[in-house]
Amino acid sequence: MTAEPNIFLILLVIIPLMAAPICVLTRNANVAWSISMAVAWAVLGIAIKLVMELSAHDKVLYYRIGGWDAPWGIEYALDKVGGLVILVVASIGALTLTYAKRSVEKEITSERIYLFYAMLMLCISGLLGIAITGDAFNLFVFMEISSLSSYVLISLGKDKRALTSAFNYLIMGTIGATFYIIGVGMMYMMTGTLNIADLSSILPAVADTRTILVALAFLTVGISLKLALFPLHMWLPGAYAFAPSVVTIFLAATATKVSLYVLIRIFFTMFGRIDVFETFPLQPVLFGMALAAMFIASLAAIWQQNIKRMLAYSSIAQVGYMVLGIAIATEAGLTGGIIHIFNHALIKGSMFMAVGAMAFGLGVTTINDMAGIGRRMPLVMAAFVVGGLGLIGIPLTVGFVSKWALVSAALDAEMWPLAALILLSSLLAVIYVWRVVEVAYMRPSPENAKQPVQVPFSMLAPMWVLALASVWFGANATFTMDLAHSAAGHLMEGF
């Protein structure tokens, strides 16, 4: 590539990656937290700088590792869709670390806290790396870094079931990663390259071979496992329910989104010059799974007792909306899918932070524990409700922006049944959100109700930043919409 290498791309990955071993060497919870905190905010600064550069110049930013030119060396390439993803990961990372200190002190054994922060740094580094790399194999490596560290993070939950959930996720996640690498191997066999831009230019010549068909199948199924697309979602509810609160917040807001980004990369960049949705029978399959996710997972959410598990099922349903947007395969549909990555991160981040604060204040785990909590912890519950309104898609929340984009994309593509189904499934969200609201506000507190422990400002502030952001970007969606729209435009052109 002749483009000027942008040093900030490598710093984005290397700073958190180096912070992890330093955290281990300190062997001290407070020092490790301080380092991670500084790193997370520095990373957010770099991410904002990169995104501003992307939207100012409308070009792709490059970096080459070791001075080797692509396609021989590993190339980093950041375009707008990647920019949106690093913005999500970095901002959730910074807010989560601010939130983490007190929550982690309560939920994780004190001797392990410094290791917890090291793992979180590795996870952030891996997720950012996935979004900026321009190399299909390097992407696998980053996927493994982020996944392996998230298995460890989940297993640190207090509940013994956290271990089995983490193991479950380990097995499913490893199958997903293996499928991805098998797919990459097959593409390498046919094209002789691993560079994503190079792949996209060589693949059309071999597109009608069975090898490439099988490769696409492996890639799609592998990544669908990682992003918990129905019916490959079985690992997710347990993992989210039993992980420490901070881990749930971070993973729910970022991990599945980054996997979705990989899926977008595969369909619209690697296979960008082949019309995947015309050549392969992808659309009916994805529509089927996305719709099943939207309805079945939402229905499952209605029946959950554990509040984190309920939100986890809701996440599976929301993944359905994102995949639906991708599968519509028009610029408008893709815009809807991409913007929901951002919007859902705000919604779920704030809701899981609220749940974490309730767990901190009153040890809440089930919906029944929340009786009368609206009066005992008004600030926390209000943030939860703001997030809930976003899940339903009430106007003036980010959820409305996403659903509006998706519905209008479906109508533009003359798929009006889809539009009706999107609206219909939103009604299910009304039910599961209302269930919680009813218990929290209408039901009286139990007789022997404890007074909640004061939730510290360091936990309330990030929660409200996300909740208010979900209203702000709902009322004033120009910036995010523009970014998502031009990202989708880029992708439809095929890099």
Place this chain on the structure above:
Amino acid sequence: MMHQKSVLRVVSKLLIPPILLFALYVQFHGDFGPGGGFQAGVIFATAFILYGLIFGVATARRVIPAAATRTMLSLGLLLYGGTGIWSLLLGGEFLDYNLLASTPSAGQHLGILLVEFGVGMTVAGAMTTIFYTFAAQTLGGDDTPKEEV
């Protein structure tokens, strides 16, 4: 315990130094012949694992405590990344070995040596840690010993 099996004890004591030496050979000769950091790290760790199997994990932990293996693990990664950052500071790209010495070929030589040494340290530390963690399960506790965490 293996106090009676003197053959095993003597043979393993004889074997451990050559194993360590061979690991170092694989490590530092890796850029001329077959080998490299990962293989060397595994071989290096097998010396400690063998020691742990014959003389007991508790003794092995005194020889190389879990804190030390964890430090090795971290320092290895830092050495790898540090090499990259060094080349960044010299004005090149991340892990551009050409700038590390006066001539590009000497720089490539030094760079690969440092990076592979980092890999070796991390792998040796990781393998020993994994062995300790699994072996600790048989000690009866359901959790790793205090010193481990």
